[in-house]
Amino acid sequence: MSAAIKNVTVIGSGLMGAGIAQVAAQTGHIVTMVDIDEMAVNKAEKRIGDSIKRVAKKKFGDDGDGAAEFISGSISRLGTSTDAVAAVGSADLVVEAIVENLNVKKKLFAELDKAAPSHTIFASNTSSLSITAIADATTRKDRFGGLHFFNPVPVMKLLEVVRIPETSQETYESMCDWGKAMGKVTVECKDTPGFIVNRLLIPYTLEAIRLLERGDASARDIDTAMKLGAGYPMGPIELSDYVGLDTSKFIIDGWHKSFPDVELFKPSPMLEKLVVKIAETTEETLATMNDW
Ligand code: CAA
Ligand code: NAD
Numbered sequence: 254m255s256a257a258i259k260n261v262t263v264i265g266s267g268l269m270g271a272g273i274a275q276v277a278a279q280t281g282h283i284v285t286m287v288d289i290d291e292m293a294v295n296k297a298e299k300r301i302g303d304s305i306k307r308v309a310k311k312k313f314g315d316d317g318d319g320a321a322e323f324i325s326g327s328i329s330r331l332g333t334s335t336d337a338v339a340a341v342g343s344a345d346l347v348v349e350a351i352v353e354n355l356n357v358k359k360k361l362f363a364e365l366d367k368a369a370p371s372h373t374i375f376a377s378n379t380s381s382l383s384i385t386a387i388a389d390a391t392t393r394k395d396r397f398g399g400l401h402f403f404n405p406v407p408v409m410k411l412l413e414v415v416r417i418p419e420t421s422q423e424t425y426e427s428m429c430d431w432g433k434a435m436g437k438v439t440v441e442c443k444d445t446p447g448f449i450v451n452r453l454l455i456p457y458t459l460e461a462i463r464l465l466e467r468g469d470a471s472a473r474d475i476d477t478a479m480k481l482g483a484g485y486p487m488g489p490i491e492l493s494d495y496v497g498l499d500t501s502k503f504i505i506d507g508w509h510k511s512f513p514d515v516e517l518f519k520p521s522p523m524l525e526k527l528v529v530k531i532a533e534t535t536e537e538t539l540a541t542m543n544d545w
Contacts, residue, residue: 255347257427258282258345258346258430259282259283259345260345261277261283262284262285262337262340262344262349263284263287263347263350264285264347264350264354264361264365266287266297267347268404270286270288270350271297271301272304272402272405273288273302273348273378273406274331274407275304275327278327278330279305279407281434284332285333285334285340285344286333287333287335289335289337289338290335290362292334298333300442301328301331302471304488305327305328308323308357309321313382315420319520321516328483337364337365337397338364339342339368339491341365341368341373345368345374346375346427346431347365347376348377348400349361349375349376349377349379351381353380353503353504353507354474354503355383355501358387359389360390362375362377362387362388363390364513366393367391367410370490371393373393373396375388375398375399376397376399377396377397377399378401378402379399380447380504381446381447381455381507382507383444383446384397384399384415384444385444385483386415392417392484394417395419395424398417398419398425398428399413399442399444399448400412401415401451401519402437404496410437411437411439411450412439413442414428414429414439414441416484417444419519425441429441446508446512447508453454454492455505456518457489458501459519459524460517461475461493462493462521462523463521463523465490466523475488475490476488482489485514493515498524498528499532502525504526505518505520506520
């Protein structure tokens with residue numbers, strides 16, 4: 254029998270970390286959500302507050318008392334911190350959802366490996382990096398795996414559970430059991446680039462950007478075509494934006510570096526330009542804010 258996971262530490266309180274922490278708290282886990290950036294934690298708390306109300310509305314309908322109890326119970330199980338090392342002291346599971354950068358992830362896990370109890374399972378929510386490469390930073394590869402959630406986490410039903418050759422059967426079963434306790438349907442995948450969903454989805458969204466780049470169709474028409482012609486809930490251009498253009502760029506750049514001959518992994522000049530433009534706009538906005 255796999256060991257039950259009760260205390261969960263989620264590192265990273267961005268788009269994904271906030272969602273994972275929210276669903277874990279909603280499903281009765283004691284959660285600590287960590288970020289190096291205090292502002293990110295504050296933003297995440299606000300996002301979770303809004304999202305949990307939508308979940309409660311769906312779950313409880315007109316039962317206002319039930320909804321209020323669900324919301325307050327969930328929030329009471331969710332703590333926050335900016336100190337990852339201190340936050341893993343009593344964790345059964347650590348789910349990492351920080352920036353998509355191998356060296357940053359490895360540095361974090363190397364530190365946590367020294368601080369976490371020996372039974373603690375480590376998992377990465379990486380979209381595209383090798384779980385083996387991240388786990389290399391630790392001495393607990395048998396208690397390491399991939400737990401890949403989808404955005405928006407409170408809505409998307411899937412969880413990809415990724416095992417590396419060293420992942421023990423007990424760890425794998427604990428991760429699957431936890432996924433089910435989170436209300437997700439789990440699928441198993443080997444540690445391959447993009448696992449199942451992103452191996453198909455990222456080349457698809459990049460191909461859509463290339464269509465746009467060549468001037469073959471407008472962004473609006475590409476999105477309309479895939480929504481109405483293929484039954485997707487979002488078109489590929491809207492989806493790239495929803496995932497984060499920077500995340501899409503990190504993924505494709507990384508794969509292109511590792512597999513330079515794969516045509517589908519070629520970077521897109523338009524995506525490059527858009528990400529630079531967004532970074533410049535953010536810098537400008539921050540500069541303006543600093544002037545205030
Ligand atoms: N929190 C809680 N509930 C939410 C929510 C959130 N953040 N976002 C949406 N919802 C709920 C809404 O309350 C609504 O509930 P009801 O059915 O009770 O009304 C329901 O979800 C539908 O939402 P909306 O009516 O606002 O909008 P929609 O019907 O367009 O659905 C969507 C929104 C669920 C995001 C849908 O557009 C969708 O499924 N898009 C595709 C998302 C996708 O492909 N995600 C995977 C990205 S890839 C990835 O994540 C992996 C990676 O590594 C990059
Ligand atoms: P994000 O940029 O929204 O959030 C990342 C957060 O991590 C930021 O708040 C940042 O301050 C924090 N952070 C960075 N370094 C840190 C550190 N050393 N310690 C603690 N916090 C740190 O990113 P995201 O979209 O939530 O993605 C997070 C991870 O999840 C990435 O690996 C990404 O590939 C993966 N992922 C993303 C999506 C998506 O749709 N965006 C879907 C599935 C998986």
